[in-house]
Amino acid sequence: MVLSLSYRRPQYVRRETLERRNSDVSGSDKEGASLKSGRSTASAGIPDALTFDKIINGGTCPPCTVRDFMNYLVYIEHAAENLQFFLWHRDYTQRFQEASTSDTSLAPEWTQEMEDESAAKLQKDAVEKLKREPEAAQIFKGTDFEKGAETAIESKDPFSTPPSTPGDGDDASTVYSGSQAATTYRSQNAFVAAGVKQPFTIQPFREEINRVIATYIADDAPRQLNLSAREQKATMHALAYTTHPSAFRQIARAIENSLRRQAHPNFIRWSICNGNPARVFFARGLGVGVILLATVAALLLTLSRAGRGWRALAAIGWVIGIATLIAAYKGMCVVLHGMHHRHVRPWELFIEGDDADDEEASLKKGSFESFGSSNSYEDEPWIVKYEKRNVVRKVFDREVWIQEPVLRQIQDTIFIQSMICALFGAGVLSAIFVAVPAGGFLLNVGCWEN
Structure with missing residues (x-):
């Protein structure tokens, strides 16, 4: 289906x-x-x-x-x-x-009216700030320092610059994730930068909210979300008021x-792509090669004294080549699709034997933990191993069965579309070559006897 x-x-x-x-x-x-x-x-x-x-x-x-x-x-x-x-x-x-x-009553809901009122206040403060500091705003306008300049101007806090702490030379994300004091300081500094007072610590889930701020919202957080300055400040204003979701x-x-x-x-x-980049590139090259070979065969048959019907044999190569090329353009290898297989991803490729369960648990734990270090993976061992892998081995990497039935249906549909386009293209090319008169330039063996 x-x-x-x-x-x-x-x-x-x-x-x-x-x-x-x-x-x-x-x-x-x-x-x-x-x-x-x-x-x-x-x-x-x-x-x-x-x-x-x-x-x-x-x-x-x-x-x-x-x-x-x-x-x-x-x-x-x-x-x-x-x-x-x-x-x-x-x-x-x-x-x-x-x-x-x-104690959940101590964390009231942050209503839409409160959000609109806070947004209007932030807009008004921004306008007044530009009026107070026109020269500084003009200097930093359009630069990467614009957000930092606005924060420093607005907060007017001489302690906004983080003090030096032991271990500054270490990885910042590691120091942050392993120290509760660093988490508290980062969240408090985020409130100061947003220009709001420190929230009530007796509200429920306040410690968890501080960890969220230090992980996702604060500047230079290990998993900092891609937020605008206005969204960041508006959220900090809301979190200073309540811990309600x-x-x-x-x-x-x-x-x-x-x-x-x-x-x-x-x-x-x-x-939808069932092959790695090396396999897809190989499939594209194979498709182009088969099309060229079929075209050369059609040209030779046209230039010879062979009957017109023989030229239609090139359609077989055109169908195979065009279908392979179209499928590869969409990231699919027709050979892998014939078995409903896909290549194993590079980060899963080197999981073998008894280490499979531990590695799988490690991957899941690292990415699905709500709090932790950054999502950097440059130090993972599979990167070096995969880079050292030669191209031939990448083309014929390990394969696994595609379990999702709907994904197999999508790939079947793309394959049928490729075949229909290939049949149409091969039919047009065959009609052109069959209609061309024979060249008679290439003599057969019997001509040399006369």
Whole structure:
């Protein structure tokens, strides 16, 4: 069973494209409905069985599980912090709502009216700040120091510069993740930079919120989210007031929008590819080579005294070559597709024997932990091993069965589309060569006897 022959795989969505689409969306209701349904214009080409909610809720099979999604964000998209924060916020919302302790009343909801009022106040403060410091604002305008200059001007805090601490020469993320004092200091400094007072420490989950601030929101955080200065300050104002999950409403909406409308379509598009880059490049070269060989054979038959029907034999090579080339253009190898196999990902390739369970647990633990160091993977041992691997071994890397049935349907559909295009192209070329009169330049063996 295949999908519609008019199927098109999801288009690759760039961050700039997503931002432009967001600016074109008018009204929060339209955006909220899109996020609630899990569908959007960017999700065209994604079947219902592979929607964002299906993947997050564990309703899919490899290679389209939430773990595969996380690995894609870590190693390919380099934006795993979005999914890590999304999963934490969903879990935190559930735990906060299920908490039966009486101290939850100390953390009231951050309403939409409060958010709008805070945004208006931030806008007013920004205008007044530019009036007070016009020269400084003009100097730093349009530079990387603009955000830092605004923060320093607004806070007017002589202690805004972090003091030197033991271990500054070590990895900052390691020092931060292993020290509760560093976490507290980073969160407190974030409140000072946002120009708000320190929050009440007796509110529920305040310690966890401080860890979230130090991990995802504060400047130079190990998993810092891609937030604007206004979003960062607005969130800090909300967190200074309450630890209610609604305090994250603004950035949670932006993160979920990015996951649904950019990361998810890109992940499905990437998952459709069943071969690594070396195998896909080899398939493209093979397709071009077969097409050229078939064309040369057709030319030789046309220039000879052979009958016109013999020229149609070149159509076999054209069908194979064109189908292989089109499938490779979409990241698929027809040989792997024939067995419904895919290449093992480089970060999974060197997991063997008894180390498989430990390595798998290590990968899952490192990326699915809500708090920890940055998502850098440059020091992982598989990188050096894979770089030393020769091209031939990469082309014929280890293969595994594709378990997700809908993904196999997508690949079947793309293969059939490639075959239809190949048959049409081969038919046109065959008609052209058959219609051309024989050249008679290449003599057969019998001509030399006369």
